[in-house]
Amino acid sequence: MIDFLSDLIGSVSALVFSKIPFFGAEIPWIVLWLAIPMVLFTLWMGFINIRALPLAVRIIRGKYDDPGAPGTISQFSALTTALSGTVGLGNIAGVAIAIATGGPGAAFWMFIIGFFAMTLKCVEVTLALMFREVDPSGEVRGGPMYSLKNGFKQKGWPKLGLLLGGAYAVMTIFIAIPMVQVNQSLATVSEVSGMRSNFDNNLTFGVIMAFFVGLVVIGGVKWLGRVTSIMVPIMALVYLSGVLTIIAVNFAQIPDAIALIVSDAFSGQAAAGGMIGAFIVGMQRAVYSSEAGVGTAAIAHSQARTREPASEGVVALMEPMLDTVIICSLGAIAIVLAGTWQGADQDIRITATAFAQISDWFPWLLTIAVLLFAHSTLCSVGYYGLQAYEFLVGKGKIRAMIYKILYIGILPVGALLEIATVIDLVDSAFFLAAIPNVIVLYLFAPEIKRELYGYLQRQSETQELETQDEISQTR
Secondary structure (H helix, E strand, C coil), X not given: CHHHHHXXXXXXXXXXXXXXEECCEEEEHHHHHHHHHHHHHHHXXXXXXXXXXXXXXHHHCCCCCCCCCCCCECXXXXXXXXXXXHCCHXXXXXXXXXHHHHCCHXXXXXXXXXXXXXXXXXXXXXXXXXXCEECCXXXXXXXXXXXXXXXXXXXXXXXXXXXXXXXXXXXXXXXXXXXXXXXXXXXXXXXXXXXXXXXXXXXHHHHHHHHHHHHHHCCHHHHHHHHHHHHHHHXXXXXXXXXXXXXXXXXXXXXXHHHHHHHHHHHCCCCCCHHHHHHHHHHHHHHHXXXXXXXXXXXXXXXXXXXXXXXXXXXXXXXXXXXXXXXXXXXXXXXXXXXXXXXXXXXXXXXXXXXXXXXXXXXXXXXXXHHHHHHHHHHHHHHHHHHXXXXXHCCCHHHHHHHHHHHHHHHHHHHCCCCHHHHHHHHHHXXXXXXXXXXXXXXXXXXXHHHHHHHHHHHHHHHHHHHHHHHHHHC
């Protein structure tokens, strides 16, 4: 049975990551499936990822908070909850892998794709709030499974909507399998601390991680929102303090590092496959990092207190900006400055070596960041899995608790297993979920545009009136 499941997962993974020709090179088709709508929606929405940024800042600062609006957490908490699921080990290891395999130029293309990912994230979150459900008690249910169910029902295809929504929910449950993050964080701790990898040590680490994740998961979305509102800024600060220290120590070489990143993006001398190779690697890592188009973050954003679906969509565009455009870019500059990408390592050890150039204890700073990233990701994906589970089996306190106990209980297993098969399963589910999600975005593109443009117009008029009032008061 185990062999059959392994073969099945391997076949699905091979299908999902099968490659197609792309400008003389080959690229997994699923990456193009996500990258193309990023560009198309950015053009279709008139570069809303730039125009709406000032408004997004005003919203998360609480300028338009409406305590009586449908939703369970503030818009800022919804953003940090979503960020806790996307700002993770991929930001640390992903950048290192991109530069090691695609050359410094890959970081440039990560930046570019992250820029376009902002619009796609805005679009999918806006749609999620357009079709979220609010029950009589005020509890909110939302995400791509509800966009598919209610959106297709509106188009007159209710059965197809239920089928696609159910398929998305199943994929989300597999995405939420928590073993990968536990395994990766254990590897980092072992690398830095010198801790021996054996059954007792690994199990102890897994149980401790499960305990701290359980403290958050059991508390529900309100507690998750409170925790992530505190944890996300802290973990970003911890990681960026190390990155910025590397940049500061090598301050004089910053222009050369940036010039190398930009020039290598087009010459591709250091990248396998030249310029196209650098572009493909950068695009892959940016798509993985931002998760735009996969839709899972929309589950968290759907909980935001707002009467305007587009307002949370505007907030959501900050997610890839912070996650990919800023954090990944700064990490890439630090690695290029440190020069550690030219060694034999091709994973998170590149970043650890760069941190070690500052001080012997600096890799511990990276370890702390990794543990915080892993913890926050586990908390968020656990919530995503619960929402998908309840979509399939119905909600209820006992059902929810059963899921939470199972989720927490499986965490230590991730510290004990060689999980190559599990990684294939989770990655395949991750990208298979993008298929129905992107389809529904294309289907409702005109409605999403009207929603966003109408909201921006109303906010522009409100801002103009406020400006006029301020001028009249000063006279």
